[in-house]
Structure formats: C-alpha cells, structure tokens
Amino acid sequence: xxxIVIELTNRCNLRCQHCFDKRHSAxxxxxxxxxxxxxxxxxxxxxxxxxFTGGEPTMHPGFAKILTMVCEAGYKFGFVTNxxxxxxxxxxxxxxxxRLSGITFSLxxxxxxxxxxxxxxxxxxxxxxxxxxxxxxDIPFTFxxxxxxxxxxxxxxxxxxATKLGSRGLRFGHxxxxxxxxxxxxDLSPDERRKVEATVWQLQKIxxxxxxxxxxxxxxxLFPCTPLQMQEFNIDWRGNITTCCHLSGHGGGAEDExxxxxxxxxxxxxxxxxxxxxxxxxxxxxxxxxxxxNFKDSDYFPCWYCSNYFKKVDWLKEFPQNPWSNKVWTKxxxxxxxxxxRAQS
Amino acid sequence: xxxxxxxxxxDPDVVITELEGKEAVLLNLATKMYxxxxxxxxxxxxxxxxxxxxxxxxERLQSEFDVTPEKAKESxxxxxxxxxNEKLVKVxxx
Numbered sequence: 001x002x003x004i005v006i007e008l009t010n011r012c013n014l015r016c017q018h019c020f021d022k023r024h025s026a027x028x029x030x031x032x033x034x035x036x037x038x039x040x041x042x043x044x045x046x047x048x049x050x051x052f053t054g055g056e057p058t059m060h061p062g063f064a065k066i067l068t069m070v071c072e073a074g075y076k077f078g079f080v081t082n083x084x085x086x087x088x089x090x091x092x093x094x095x096x097x098x099r100l101s102g103i104t105f106s107l108x109x110x111x112x113x114x115x116x117x118x119x120x121x122x123x124x125x126x127x128x129x130x131x132x133x134x135x136x137x138d139i140p141f142t143f144x145x146x147x148x149x150x151x152x153x154x155x156x157x158x159x160x161x162a163t164k165l166g167s168r169g170l171r172f173g174h175x176x177x178x179x180x181x182x183x184x185x186x187d188l189s190p191d192e193r194r195k196v197e198a199t200v201w202q203l204q205k206i207x208x209x210x211x212x213x214x215x216x217x218x219x220x221x222l223f224p225c226t227p228l229q230m231q232e233f234n235i236d237w238r239g240n241i242t243t244c245c246h247l248s249g250h251g252g253g254a255e256d257e258x259x260x261x262x263x264x265x266x267x268x269x270x271x272x273x274x275x276x277x278x279x280x281x282x283x284x285x286x287x288x289x290x291x292x293x294n295f296k297d298s299d300y301f302p303c304w305y306c307s308n309y310f311k312k313v314d315w316l317k318e319f320p321q322n323p324w325s326n327k328v329w330t331k332x333x334x335x336x337x338x339x340x341x342r343a344q345s
Numbered sequence: 346x347x348x349x350x351x352x353x354x355x356d357p358d359v360v361i362t363e364l365e366g367k368e369a370v371l372l373n374l375a376t377k378m379y380x381x382x383x384x385x386x387x388x389x390x391x392x393x394x395x396x397x398x399x400x401x402x403x404e405r406l407q408s409e410f411d412v413t414p415e416k417a418k419e420s421x422x423x424x425x426x427x428x429x430n431e432k433l434v435k436v437x438x439x
Contacts, residue, residue: 087362112374125360132362132370135379164377 003049003226004042005245006030007236008060014082016108016119017184018146018175022249027237029060032069034239034263039073041268047233049101052079053245055237059085064092071099080104080144082123086130094137102140102168105130110157114150118186135166142169144214148186152196159203159211170207172200173214176250176303177313182322189323190298194218216246216303222286224302228279233272239263241271243278243310246303252315258306282309298327347425349400349418353434355393363387371433380431385410389424393434399425 012024038050050070057079060066070077078101093100105127109115115124134141143162145151151158155172162170177187188196197217204211215225226232227244234245236259242248243258251257260274286305289295299305307313308329316325347353355361358374369387371380382390388409392402399421406417428434 128360128372128374129362132360132372132379133364136364136368136370136381161377166379 002046002231003051004038004047004233004235005051005053006035006038007234007245007248008052008054008057008063008066009237010055010249011059012054012056012082013059013084014056014120014123016082016106018108018118018148018178018181018186020176020178020249020251022251022255023055026055029062030235030237031239032062032065034235035066035069037239037263037268038235039069039075041272042233043074044269045233045272048075050075050077052077054080056082056084058089063089067092067096071096075099076101078102078104080106081130082106082119083127083130084123086126087133090130090133090137090139093139097139100139102142103134104142104144104171106146107143107158107162108146108148109151110154110161114154117150118146118148131165131167140168141166142171143167144171144173146175147172147188147193147196148175148181149188149192150186152188152192155196155199156203159207159209162211163207163209167209169210169212171212171214172196174216174301174303176246176307177316177322177324178250179252179315179319182316182319185321187322187324190218190301190327192323193301214246216301218300219302220300222290223283228282230276230279233275235263241275243275243282244303244306247306247310247312250307251310251312254311254314257310257312285309294329296327298324347399347422347429347436349403349422351399351425352397352437353393353399353425353429354397354437355390355434356432359433361390373431373433375432378431380433385420386424389421397437 009029010023011026015024058081076099081103083105107115107127108118112124131141145158159170174193175181175187181187197213200211200213227234234242234248236242236248239262241260247258249255260278261271263271313328316322316328319325360372360374362370367384369382369390371382389402392405403417403421406412406420407414
C-alpha cells in the first residue's frame with residue numbers, strides 16, 4: 001500500500017533515551033495548509049494511506065481536525081504513538097474507525113522496568129491502558145520495538161506478550177545511534193544486531209502473529225526500502241520532503257542533508273519528481289560504491305548506509321566507544337566517491 | 346470464603362482503564378488477560394482502592410445505587426469472589 005509518512009509535530013511528552021533531539025524539540029506543528037496540499041496532491045501519485053508520526057502525533061493541536069480532513073478526502077490512516085494520552089484521545093478516532101488501518105504503539109521492552117528505563121516511569125502502564133481501550137473498542141493495534149542493549153534479550157518475551165495481548169503484529173527495528181545512545185551504551189555492534197535479527201527470523205516461524213524487522217536490518221539487497229521504490233513519501237512537520245522517516249531529524253547538525261524540498265515552496269508533484277531524481281542519484285552512487293571496493297560489511301545495514309550517505313553520523317568519530325564509530329565512512333572513501341563523480345561528468 | 350469483614354486490595358499487577366466512567370477494563374500484567382467491569386463493578390473497584398473494607402463498600406453501594414442491603418452485599422461478594430479467583434485482588438486481612 002503506497003503511503004505517506006507525515007511527522008505531524010515534534011512536540012513530545014516523553015524524552016526517550018534512543019530518540020533524536022529534533023524529534024522532541026517542540027519547534028512546531030505541521031500546518032493545516034500543508035496537509036491540504038498533501039491531500040490534494042498525493043492521490044494523483046498513487047498514495048492512499050497516511051501514517052502519522054512525530055514527536056507524539058496526538059499532541060498536534062489539530063489532531064481531530066486532521067483526522068476529519070484525511071478521512072473526508074478518502075484516505076486511510078494509521079499512526080505511531082507512545083500511548084500516554086490515548087485514553088484521552090481515543091474518542092476522536094472512533095468516528096473514523098473504518099478508515100483506520102491500525103495504531104502502532106511503541107513498546108521497547110517486554111518488561112515494565114526495561115520499557116520505563118528507556119521511556120520514562122509509568123510509560124509501560126500507559127501503553128497497557130491504551131491497548132486495553134483498543135481491545136474493548138475493537139481498534140486494531142500493533143507494537144513497534146527499538147532494539148537496544150537493554151532489551152536485546154527480550155525479543156521472544158516481546159513476541160509472547162504481543163501475541164497474548166491481541167496485537168496484530170510486532171515490528172523490531174534497529175537503533176539509530178545518537179550521542180545519548182552512545183553515552184547510555186544502548187547501541188549494539190553489527191554482529192550483535194545480526195544475532196538479534198536471527199532470533200527475530202526464528203520467532204517469525206513459531207508465533208501466530210506477523211513478526212517483522214523494520215527496514216534497516218542486514219541485507220545484501222542494495223535497495224530494500226519502500227522510500228527508494230517510491231512507495232513511501234516522507235514529510236516532516238515543517239513541510240519538508242525528506243528521503244526517509246528513519247533519517248528525519250537525525251544527524252547531530254546535519255539534520256537537513258536529506259531534505260529534498262519544502263511544500264511551502266514547491267507543489268506536491270514537483271516534490272515527487274525531485275524525489276525520483278534524488279533516488280535515481282542515490283541508486284547510481286550506491287551501485288558505484290558497492291562495485292568500487294569501498295563497501296564495508298556494515299554498509300549492508302541500509303539505514304547505516306544512508307546515515308553515512310547523508311552525513312548524519314560524522315559526529316560518531318568523536319565517540320570511539322560506540323561500536324559503530326570505526327564504521328563511519330572515512331574522508332578517503334568520500335573523496336574517492338567525489339573523484340569518481342567528476343571522472344564521469 | 347469471602348465475607349464482608351474482609352479487607353481486599355487490587356493486585357499491583359493489574360492495570361485498570363476507565364472508559365467514560367461507566368465501565369472499565371482490567372488487564373492483569375501477570376497473565377495478560379483482560380476483564381471488563383460494568384458501572385457497579387467499576388465503583389466497587391474504585392472503593393477497593395480507597396478503603397478496601399467490603400462492609401463499607403457494600404454500604405456505599407446501597408446509598409449510591411439505591412439498592413437493598415442484601416442486593417449490595419450479594420453484588421460485592423460475588424464480584425470480589427470472581428476477582429479473587431482471577432487473581433485480580435488480594436485479601437489483605439480479616
């Protein structure tokens with residue numbers, strides 16, 4: 001289902017240890033006019049589903065109005081939430097039940113202490129309250145879990161928990177390193193990541209609900225992600241079209257390296273064309289990078305590759321204790337890529 | 346056998362979610378089982394949290410829901426019996 005991921009706001013009521021600072025810096029909310037542009041332009045390009053993220057998307061002051069606009073325009077929708085406010089806002093969703101694909105709750109540990117240690121005291125029980133509402137009101141929900149050093153051994157417990165609680169699925173995703181995740185020793189090394197992935201692939205076979213890894217897991221497929229296949233379009237709260245929701249707000253000073261354009265300045269169709277061109281260049285450079293001998297094994301983690309490509313992890317060189325620090329592309333690699341570009345032009 | 350002179354408290358592993366003050370969902374984190382409470386059940390649960398004495402809860406139900414003492418007693422003891430069976434509450438003393 002081709003979809004658009006929209007960061008409604010970068011307000012958030014939580015300060016999760018693995019989040020990007022720019023995802024909760026409370027700078028602003030998506031303008032309603034920008035949403036109108038999206039709703040008018042997206043269907044012509046085959047998009048019929050909107051996924052809301054943040055920040056905490058339910059904190060957008062016009063959340064109820066947004067749902068009305070989206071549904072009246074004929075789109076389906078879903079959103080990711082930490083669940084904290086869900087018992088207050090669920091009534092706003094009920095009128096649009098038939099247009100709701102599902103709600104994804106962030107749950108970063110099967111155990112209360114693990115989840116709360118990452119997300120703040122009381123947040124686990126808030127998720128449990130939220131899903132209690134979903135069960136009674138027949139609202140479909142799934143869980144999303146970011147793999148860290150704290151919960152790496154809880155993946156089977158997570159699968160058991162999700163199954164027993166009536167979740168329609170469970171998605172694990174790798175952490176994107178930040179200075180705080182480094183200080184808190186949350187990052188797993190490439191080998192450690194692959195061990196967890198192996199567990200997840202096993203869980204897929206034995207549990208009755210869909211259990212998946214989010215894009216970003218180790219794969220020799222160079223272009224595994226929906227944004228690169230034009231099946232997903234990402235828009236941040238400022239109206240910026242960005243390459244991927246996983247990169248949005250990431251970067252330690254390089255947050256805008258992946259911005260393609262702004263819907264305040266260009267039309268949706270123009271943005272779409274720019275994304276096609278940006279992806280074309282990305283494809284070309286990744287194939288070159290792969291074939292010229294510079295590709296490291298760690299680059300088979302697609303989000304890691306993109307983080308380097310868009311210069312979002314240069315800061316990691318200052319954090320040698322992080323297991324990914326020595327995987328950051330060196331200046332030599334970047335220089336060689338530039339030389340290749342020039343040789344071709 | 347549970348009696349009105351017992352004191353009962355919610356199990357700390359149980360998460361309650363009230364829905365518009367008229368019903369509630371209990372989720373037992375130990376068993377991952379959900380339960381629903383109607384309006385009377387919700388009121389009993391709320392009173393368990395504040396006082397826990399079943400006799401006092403029964404008296405409060407009589408006044409709040411305009412029911413006979415027998416009916417209030419029956420409602421309290423029946424619900425508490427079920428809650429104990431499902432390990433959603435604990436008898437703290439007699």
